[in-house]
Amino acid sequence: MKLAIPLFALTLLLGCGEEAAPASDPEPEVEDVEAEAPPPEPEPEPLAECPTDTWAVGSQGTNTAAADGPAAATLARQASRGSSWERVSICRTIEGVEHHMICSPGAGGAECTLGLPGQQCSTTLPGPMLPVAVGEFVDTSAASSSAEWRCSDVE
Numbered sequence: 001m002k003l004a005i006p007l008f009a010l011t012l013l014l015g016c017g018e019e020a021a022p023a024s025d026p027e028p029e030v031e032d033v034e035a036e037a038p039p040p041e042p043e044p045e046p047l048a049e050c051p052t053d054t055w056a057v058g059s060q061g062t063n064t065a066a067a068d069g070p071a072a073a074t075l076a077r078q079a080s081r082g083s084s085w086e087r088v089s090i091c092r093t094i095e096g097v098e099h100h101m102i103c104s105p106g107a108g109g110a111e112c113t114l115g116l117p118g119q120q121c122s123t124t125l126p127g128p129m130l131p132v133a134v135g136e137f138v139d140t141s142a143a144s145s146s147a148e149w150r151c152s153d154v155e
Contacts, residue, residue: 050091050098073135121151
């Protein structure tokens with residue numbers, strides 16, 4: 001009998017009669033966050049170069065709507081930031097006539113042309129003046145009073 005007890009203990013140690021390990025709690029399922037995210041909004045339709053309902057401010061072929069002078073000035077400032085900008089275009093069709101300003105980099109600032117009903121104007125603006133001139137153009141539909149514009153009549 002002395003031998004039976006150690007054999008019984010040895011059997012228990014070797015796995016005979018061993019209980020199955022308790023099942024671990026199932027891990028909570030990780031929900032796929034990306035699957036639940038709403039689809040991205042579609043890209044806005046390209047803005048016509050000279051819309052009738054708002055101003056278009058553009059650079060590198062992309063036009064963005066600007067409701068007023070401060071918004072247009074901000075867009076012009078962003079478009080002309082840095083030394084690699086090429087052109088900024090500001091346009092709106094008012095009563096069937098395009099009001100169009102185009103500015104390109106110039107010595108120390110920008111070379112701008114302005115198409116108004118019956119007039120073609122041009123000027124050279126110091127860099128910081130470009131957004132100001134754009135904002136005034138959008139707010140007044142005329143050449144900026146803070147710049148020296150040279151204008152001629154066109155038919």
